[in-house]
Amino acid sequence: MRDDPHVVALVTRASGGDQDAWYELVDRYAPLVYTICTRYRLSNHDIEDVGQNVWLLLVEQLGKLREPAALPGWLATTTARECLRVVTAASKAERLGTGLDDSVLFVDDTAIDEEILVAERNAALRAAFAELPPRCQQLLSMLISDPPHSYAEIHAKLGIPVGSIGPQRARCLERMRRSSALAALGEGEEKIDIRGGEPGA
Amino acid sequence: MRNDWDDDRLLGALSQALKARQAVPSWFIETGKNAFAWHNIDAELAQLTYDSNEDQREAAVVRSETASIRALTFTSAHLTLELEVTGNSLLGQLLPAREGQLEIHTGAGDITTTEVDEIGCFSVDPIPESPFRLRCHTADGTDVLTGWITI
DSSP: OOOOHHHHHHHHHHHTTOHHHHHHHHHHHHHHHHHHHHHTTOOHHHHHHHHHHHHHHHHHHGGGOSOGGGHHHHHHHHHHHHHHHHHHHHHHHTTOTTOOOHHHHTSOHHHHHHHHHHHHHHHHHHHHHHHSOHHHHHHHHHHHSSSOOOHHHHHHHHOOOHHHHHHHHHHHHHHHHTSHHHHTSOGGGTTOOOTTOOTTO | OOTTSOHHHHHHHHHHHHHHHHTSOHHHHHHHHHGGGGTTOOSEEEEEEEEHHHHHHHHHTTOSOOOOOOEEEEEOSSOEEEEEEETTEEEEEEESOOOEEEEEEETTSOEEEEEEOTTSEEEESSOOSSOEEEEEEETTSOEEEEOOBOO
16 A cells, blocks of 8 residues: 555644544544444444554654554554453453454455455545535436436436436546546555446446 | 456456455444544553553463452653552552552543542543543642553
8 A cells, every 4th residue: 555645644634633634544444343343243332442542652652653554454453452451351250261252263364455445445436526516416416326316317407417417427526537546546446446337337 | 456357357366356345334433533532642651561451361271260359550761650550540650659640541531630649649530441541740840741551
């Protein structure tokens, strides 16, 4: 994974005391931290506990992060370690022995590595989406909503002629493809397939 | 660049990316944002140097039943904090013994204060349910902050 200049800037700014940069970092990586917590099947109370610890630890590490590209990996391993601590403490309280039950063994390093790659790709896609003009964002949002909107509904809501929806969709996606946010995705990521990435899902 | 992705694949990936963000509860995001209040705290950090739970964790591999008191030690260059859980309260002592004030900080940003007596003893009662940290200001001007504690 290459250094995403945007993430490098966010880390530098946050470590210099810029609160908005910190908020953006949290927003960008919260899905990664949260997903790992759900893999350990933690309760909401425990997820909050883990989340709190992870972010607080990161606040203390901000100035020491030499390579911001390592941030997702640091967040993932720190989250996994905190989850394991909570699971172990809970099982100990219930006198269930060592606490190494199936749900813990299920979360192996490979799964964590994959979460990191997926999280980076998702963050880049959201950033690229956020850079699109509002009209493109509206159109793409309607196309991927669940259930999807029909072209007639899109025409009624956005005023785009039905015959232009297809070409506009293509133009908006081409814009996304060319955005700097997606360009930051590294080549190591290429071989990772989209999970459940069926067309138009 | 994602030149190799066709439109349907890119749109599918975008859909997943937006859903992953929407799945995160707002309280989770808030917790993360609030953590920034701890940025650049001007206190000496005390590291966890002993945790009875760590000993037990290893012991638990051979013995599932363990019944010892939870004890923690935090150490900084100028001060050591020894903590012990007794019932619902947390008893502590500063070493070397000295008088001062102890702040209990929760992750949500709440702060409560308690006195440290002349032989360096204090108690935290009740023990916060969420992670907390202790900040100690002593009469001689030492300002020490522990790492996060979960009892």
